[in-house]
Amino acid sequence: MDLASESPSQSETLTGHSLIALTPIPTVLLDASLHILLVSASFLSLHNLAAEACIGVGVYELMGARGLGLDVASVQCAIETARSTKKVHAADAIQVKGHGTAAPRYWAVRAIPMFEKETLRYISIEFQETISDDQMQQANNQLDTNDTYRMLVQTVKDYAIFMLDTKGNVKTWNQGAALLKGYTAEEIIGKHFSTFYTREDLVAEKPRKEIEICLRDGKVEDESWRLRRDGSRFWANVILTSVYRNGVHIGFSKVTRDLTERKAAESRLVSAYEEAAKLKSEFLANMTHEIRTPMHGMLSALTLLTDTSLLPEQRELTGIIEESGNVLLDVINDILDWSKLSAGTFPINSDVINIPDVVSSVVRGSRPLLNHGVSIDVSSDPSLPTVVHGDPVRYRQVLNNLVSNAAKFTDSGSIRIRTYATKEDDLSYILQTEVTDTGIGISNPTSGSLFTPFTQFDTSATKRYKGTGLGLSISKTLAELMGGTIGFHANPQTRGSVFWFSVNVAKLPTTIPAAVLTKALASTTISPVDPRELLSEIAPSKRLLLAEDNLINQKVMVKMLRGLGFEHIHTALDGAQAVQLAKQHSLLLDVILMDISMPILDGMEATVEIRRAGVNIPIIALTANALEGDREIYLAKGMNGYVSKPVDRQKLADVLLRWLKCD
Amino acid sequence: MPGGEEHEEERSEEGSFVLDLGDGIDSLTFEQILEMDDDDERDFSKSIVFGFFEQAEQTFKKMDDALKAKDLKDLSSLGHFLKGSSATLGLTKVKDSCEKIQHYGQGKDEEGTTDVEDDELCLKRIKETLETVKEEYEEVEKVLKKFFAPPQGSG
Structure with a gap:
């Protein structure tokens, strides 16, 4: 170039x-x-x-x-x-x-x-x-920015917006501030902003702390009471922001909103909600009771009806009524639990959980739900002690829920229950319980909402599976209350599902020898034969201990038991006698019927004593306190079944049969 | 007892267990006891019912004593005791009253749900309930004695 x-x-x-x-x-x-x-x-x-x-x-x-x-x-x-x-x-x-x-x-x-x-x-x-x-627009804005903002700030009436210098003294004052706080600009400019704070806040040095936080974080927001000029209080939302010009701190902007009305509305809303929630749970508890009482009446009348000679067709119909009645009772109990859980009034107790006992009792309870040919297997990690500290009632409830779900959704194959410890330290275990079925399984999209209340796997028009959709949600809350979690995955081996839950349980200082589970857990299939007929076949060879302190009741019970075919009946008039007889005849006895309230030792204390002596004879509670929660407590104490008083013959027969058949 | 003769008539129509022994007795439960009789003689049920009369009278006496001694705990367990046997026989009203006595004796209200701190109030309530339950008892006693009475004449 x-x-x-x-x-x-x-x-x-x-x-x-x-x-x-x-x-x-x-x-x-x-x-x-x-x-x-x-x-x-x-x-x-x-x-x-x-x-x-x-x-x-x-x-x-x-x-x-x-x-x-x-x-x-x-x-x-x-x-x-x-x-x-x-x-x-x-x-x-x-x-x-x-x-x-x-x-x-x-x-x-x-x-x-x-x-x-x-x-x-x-x-x-x-x-x-x-x-x-756009740029045009922007240019326009820039032109007016300062004037506009000044004007806006000046005229806003609902917000107190003003500037503070670096020390916290008021520098500017808008109309909103004058209206809200009652000071004129002349009165307040130059005064420190702590003037607006209540005595408690001043004692707590809140203004100083707010300035500190604001300098550190650039901004601080607070909601609390503030004072007007006349000393009256208002509930304020305050936003304090540090203002810098060219990197030099020149003061703070302060925006104060009066939320008194909103706060009042909020507290009205909260109290209205609380009132409504209280009414709701009272209503639920009341309704549940009101529904349960006639249901029990209906079901016991039905038991008597099925006792009479019925045509096969009639027997089938009474069977349907009974089944539906029991489903309805389950639903009512679910709702009652749910209302307690959602009200946060559900207590978790600390007691002894005998894991094999609980598992076997759940398995027994689920047998009637099993589809024909489905078996239940139980396995337990041998390193896990049989007895731990936790809430046996709630542990049982969660397990029962998972097992009965599995039973409901499994048409063929097996259900497996496995317990093991995932974590152990000096004081506690994470007890993991797994229920594996070979049922219909759960498709991926539905698995996300499994534990949400009121949702169900099967929402098709031809809904095959009954229930409230509360069971898993209740289980989840219970597992969490017990320091654990609940989860689901597909059965890795075949079709079906695996539901598991974990519970944080404490170790007991000494371990009690494991109860023999195998006998109790032998698989049986549900027989369509009338249970009383079956019972009358096996009853004559069985020995039974009846503990009942009221002679009238004892006589009636003995008579009823003889009517069912029992010939060997021992009686005890108090809990101590029952313990003594149970120990004495531990090898001969097949079942114990135990009244709950008795002198000297009550039925629960007697049961604990008997179990402590290593006697594993099935114990069936008899009581007039027919509350649902009580049943769970009896089972947790080591009892195996429950019959409410006045004793219904059919129910007694069912329970006895369940506990005598497996030998 | 105006309804007495009707009872006899219904019973004479045997087989159909339509019993009406008044609202103090739950017929379903009571019939269950009757069904335990080995024959038409009603030996068993009669012994139970008359055994109950004896037990009830003894218990009422014990309750009177405990009331004098202001022994709430004892009153509660006596209430529970008689509740058990009256429930077995289906003597609903007696059973309910006994249950109230049981609850009052525990320092609770009628339903057994709320605590009542005032012992004197509990004793007063028991006293009233005891009077009521005695009346209720006398009524069912009459009905049952009539029921078990040997058939008179042609009926």
Whole structure:
């Protein structure tokens, strides 16, 4: 590149003329009388003009006459300002009407006055297109920002908005602040903002702390009581923000809202809600009781009815009534549990859990639910002790729920229950319990909502499986209350599901020898034969101990048992006698019927004693306190079954059969 | 007892267990006892019912004594005791009253749900309930004695 060859032409073109002519910024150079001296090529091409048409023409004439769409007034303003101030004046955003249907365009105009010793010689006007409507908008905003904000802040009545200096003294005061706090600007400016704080907050040094936090975090928000000038209180939401200018801290802005009304509304809402929740749980408990009582009446009448000689068809129908009645009872109990759980009034007790006992009792209870040919297997990690500290009633409830679900959804195959410890330290275990079935399984999309209340796997119109949809949700809450979790995954080996839950249980200081489970857990299939017939076959060979302190009741029970076919009946009149007889005949006895309230030792104490002596004879509780929760407590104490008083013969027969058949 | 003769008539129609012994007795439960009789002589049920009369009278006496001694605990367990046998026989009203006595004796209200701190109040309630239960008892006693009475004449 030969620089020398270029320079002549450069020097030749470097004149005022070409400087203006060649600038890409559309430019017009005016003389002092505002006539056009020079025009840039970019200006000409922009407006599609010839240089001859412009030179010598007055600038306003050109712009007005040529219909260039330029806002003449704005241009004039720019020129006049530049001329009078002798400074460059830029006027942003001058709108240019589009030609025809073209969208309007926006221009920035810059008027550059050129003086020579106080005398105006030239004015150069440059036009620069601003790119978009948005930018235009922005420019507009910038123009008004300060004024707008000041005006807004001043006039806002619902918010107290004011500035504090770095020490926390009030610097500005708006109308909202005056209305809310009752001070006029004159009264408060210069005072410290802690004036607004209550005595308690001052004692707690809240203003100082807020300033500290605000300086550290840039912002602090607080909701508490504040004082008005007249000493009255209001519930305030306060946002304090640090304000910096050029990196120097210059103070704080403070926005205070009066939330007294909202707070009052909130507390009204809360108390209304609490009242409603209380009413709801009272209503539920009441209704549950009201429904349960006639249900029990109906079911016991039904038992008597099935005792009479019925045609096969009638027997089938009574069977249906009984089954539906039992389902209804389950539903009612579920709802009662749920209402307690959601009200947070569900106690978790600490007691002894005998894991094999609970498992075997659950297995027994689930047998009637099993579909034909489905078996239940139980296995337990041998390193896990049989007895741990926890809530046996709730542990049993969760397990029972999972097992009966498995039974409900398994048409063939088996259900496996496995217990093991996932974690152990000096004091506790995480007891993991797994229920594996070979049932219908659960598709992925539904598995997410499994533990949500009121949802069910099967929501099809032909809903095959009954229930409230509360069971798993109750189980989840219970597992969590016991320091564990609950979960589900598909059965990895075959079709079906694996439900598991964990429970945090404490170790017992000494371990008690494991109860023999195998006998109790032998699989049986459910027989359609009348249980009383079956019972009368096996009863004569069985030995039974009846502990009942009321002679009248004892006589009636003995008579009833004889009626069921029992020939060997021992009786005890109090708990201590029962313990003694149970120990004495531990090898001969097949079942114990135990009244709950008896003198000397009550039925529960006697059961604990008997179990402590290592006697594993099934014990069936007899009591008039027929509350659902009690049943769980008896089972947890080591009892195996429960019959409520006055004793219904059919129920007694069912329970006895269940506990005698497996030998 | 205006309904007495009707009872006899219904019973004479044997087989159908439609018994109405008044609202103090739950017929379903009572019939269960009757069904335990080996024959029509009603030996068993009669012995039970008359055994109950004896037990009830003894218990009421014990309750009177315990009331004098202001022994709430004893009153409660006596209430529970008689509740058990009256429930077995289906003597609903007697059973309910005994249950109340049981609860009052535990320092609770009638339902056994709320604590009542005032012992004197509990004793007062027991006293009232004891009077009621004695009346209720006398009523069922009459009905049952009539029921078990040997058939008179042609009926």
